[in-house]
Amino acid sequence: MPLKLVIGDKNYSSWSLRAALAMDLTGSPYEEIKVRLYQPDSRSQLLSHAPTGKVPVLLTEEGPVWDSLAIAEYLAERFPEAHLWPRGQYARALARSVCAEMHSGFMALRSHMSMDLARDQALAEIPAEVQADIDRVCRLWADCRQRFGQDGAFLFGHASIADAFFAPVAARLRSYRVALPEAAAAYVDTIYQWPAFGRWYQAALEEVQG
Numbered sequence: 001m002p003l004k005l006v007i008g009d010k011n012y013s014s015w016s017l018r019a020a021l022a023m024d025l026t027g028s029p030y031e032e033i034k035v036r037l038y039q040p041d042s043r044s045q046l047l048s049h050a051p052t053g054k055v056p057v058l059l060t061e062e063g064p065v066w067d068s069l070a071i072a073e074y075l076a077e078r079f080p081e082a083h084l085w086p087r088g089q090y091a092r093a094l095a096r097s098v099c100a101e102m103h104s105g106f107m108a109l110r111s112h113m114s115m116d117l118a119r120d121q122a123l124a125e126i127p128a129e130v131q132a133d134i135d136r137v138c139r140l141w142a143d144c145r146q147r148f149g150q151d152g153a154f155l156f157g158h159a160s161i162a163d164a165f166f167a168p169v170a171a172r173l174r175s176y177r178v179a180l181p182e183a184a185a186a187y188v189d190t191i192y193q194w195p196a197f198g199r200w201y202q203a204a205l206e207e208v209q210g
């Protein structure tokens with residue numbers, strides 16, 4: 001039985017995108033089950049897959065795994081040869097630190113600039129707390145790239161779970177037309193050139209166009 005990934009709307013569900021990118025990094029085929037969010041039956045459909053009633057959920061032979069971070073860790077363990085985390089103990093620890101920071105932080109950025117891949121419009125004004133989150137993201141990206149990015153254009157050189165976690169942020173910065181330092185703008189380009197992201201992005205645009 002292939003793994004099944006339960007996701008939400010591709011245009012809006014940033015946590016689903018993270019899990020899908022991590023899944024893609026494994027190179028293993030999987031089945032996608034999409035639950036449209038914000039519909040009258042969304043809640044009951046979501047609850048049929050996992051007790052949290054949220055996406056993403058990974059359906060394994062042994063049962064569901066929910067929450068993007070747990071899914072990423074499960075995939076990294078199940079497909080060790082795919083190196084979903086970077087090589088090197090400290091590189092992995094730093095990658096886990098920035099993923100955890102993303103998972104539990106950047107509240108202002110997340111609430112004022114919710115993911116909307118089809119959007120191409122700046123906010124009228126960027127609140128100070130959002131700008132602080134943006135500045136932190138740019139610093140964090142620069143630090144990872146400077147320390148571990150020599151072998152490629154991703155945060156730790158090759159694409160890893162850290163890029164899966166920050167791809168939705170890159171997408172927000174582009175779709176809300178945020179002015180960025182050169183290195184951060186280059187990283188946003190890297191994400192848009194990532195084939196797995198590109199496929200999700202195209203599907204999101206088609207989803208919104210109906």
Ligand SMILES: N[C@@H](CCC(=O)N[C@@H](CS)C(=O)NCC(=O)O)C(=O)O
Nearest residue numbers: 008013014015054055056067068069
């Ligand atoms: N911490 C969770 C967050 C999951 C989450 O909030 N998912 C949203 C969509 S991106 C959701 O399922 N919303 C539906 C709802 O709350 O009813 C994770 O990392 O997977």
